[in-house]
Amino acid sequence: MLEKTGVPTQSEIESVFPSDERLSKGPVAVIECFQSIPCDPCATACPRGAILPFADINDRPVIDNDKCNGCILCMTKCPGLAIMVVDITWSQDRALIKMPYEFRPLPDVGQTVQALDREGTVVAEAEVIRVQYNKSMNKVPIVSIAVDKQLVKTIRNIRTICDTPTTATHTAIQEEAQDTGIVCRCNDLQLAEIRALIAKGYTTIAELKQMARLGMGPCQGRNCLPVVVNELSRALGVPVAELPVGSFRPMVKSIYLGDLAGYEEQGEN
């Protein structure tokens, strides 16, 4: 499952989640690192020794949940964004999930965002409670969201798309984070570059695509377009729903020409 789709099964998730008893005692890290890979910064990151030392760099992390207090330090060191901290004691009915979030723009505190499951499907709304980002955080901002307690094992990410232009102003530190943040990972575009193009008058997705190859990489816009749509909305003061849509041509899966050549011609226009 994981190897084919990148999505862990329910039993794989259960295998790394702390026990209900531990969860009921307060914040704790959940490490969803399922494959043997040569990577170990998490083990040395923990000041409390909660992540047990690795015998081999290819070991998977093992955490002693009772030593962990959910301090988030390991989260900012994990290059795989594999770690989150959950706290089901945060309020009566809502749990707090702290997760690494590298997309830009960073959400605003108080903003309602879409909460996604591990397949990227929208499963609920979440409220942004806190956005942490400073120089010691290894370029990994941490976003804390409040979600329905029942969904604590389901929610793993957020999407910041909004229907109204965001008017909230950013703090200076957020601004800095915004500018150097990567918007398009396929073509390595920073938000600052997109903003410069918008300022030059390229104010549609189609034009940004032409000028900066935005959305033209292997992900075909799945990652960057929601972010840039928000940015355009913010810059132009126009609700997302009223922005002209560019042509969006994501393939379900990119196909090798060699495989295509093996097909019989079929179908029509």
Added chain:
Amino acid sequence: MVKTADIVIVGGGISGVSIGYFLLKYGAKNVVIIERDFLASGATGRCGAGIRQQWGSPLNCIMSKFSCEFFETAVDELGFDGDIEFHQGGYMMLVTTEKELAQTKKNVALQNSLGIGTKLITPSEAKALAGPLNTEGLLAATFHDRDGHLNPFTTTRAFADAFVRLGGKVYTNTSITGIRTSNGKITGVDTNRGSIATNTVVNAAGGYVQNIADMVGIELPLYSKRHNILVTEPVERVLGPMLMSFSLNFYCQQTPHGSFLMGRTCPDQPRDLRITADSRFPVAMAKTIVKVLPQLKNLRMLRQWAGLYNMSPDNHPIYDQVPGLEGFYLSAGYSGHGFMMSPATGQSMAELILGLPATLPWGQLGFSRFTEGNTIHEPSVV
């Protein structure tokens, strides 16, 4: 929006922006470009942007040579602050049949006589220039090292920026909805954002030129046909020259970005301005390309799309004033190679409209050639 203009250009594709630039360069004033969508949203932003001087008619050779030389210094001439990505890796035409070889030899002699340094080369010489090429079945190839390809988006911008700097006005997201006439003369245009009084309209609407001509009840001897293209994921450069073959029916280039762009002519393409993707095309394209460049079987296709070729009866464009309506000019019918000809388009149309002496043989490209039996033969189009 302005209320009056000396010249209104319909269409912000490569033709419209080039015509606009050359008009201002030669002294025209108050020129506006009206574009329905955004710049390069038509065929221009959908094309392969291949540039070649290897043609079979003297006219195409002269026009493309002028254009290629323009592109070589375009960034300076236009004062562009970006990169038009002119990759002059040469253009290699693959020859696989005896008939094609005979025609190719004639073409090379013609090109050489006009100062275009095309060489007829052997399959092993071709292999030396294009490493991944499978030379099986190849009789010969031609190669011209100054041909290549451009980035169509930034090239359009380069012209448009220069046009604006020289005082031109571009209105995007603005459609021409009607043309006003009086006593056989143009008096203005209507757009969805207001009207402009003018005596001169240049129809450079690419695949949509007939829609514009319909507004004044004129039938053009042109039609538009869908043409498909696809792109792969980017990889390190392995292919220098752009490849093309009439007998194998394909063209293929590796862009400076690393992706491979390729197209071919497909049967039964609609002529109703539809530009939806044809699901048969990628399969046929893949079958062709993995034979010519076997390595490419390990590359993934990222997307396919389509655009319009505006076709003329003799595969040469029409640069002329439309008979019967004074002030109504047409620049269209490039038959699939209007991008590479765009500097010649701009130069020719500016000379024609401003009444300047002709430095290019655009006089042969008028409407009268169809009625007087002077059509021009071009044996080398895909």
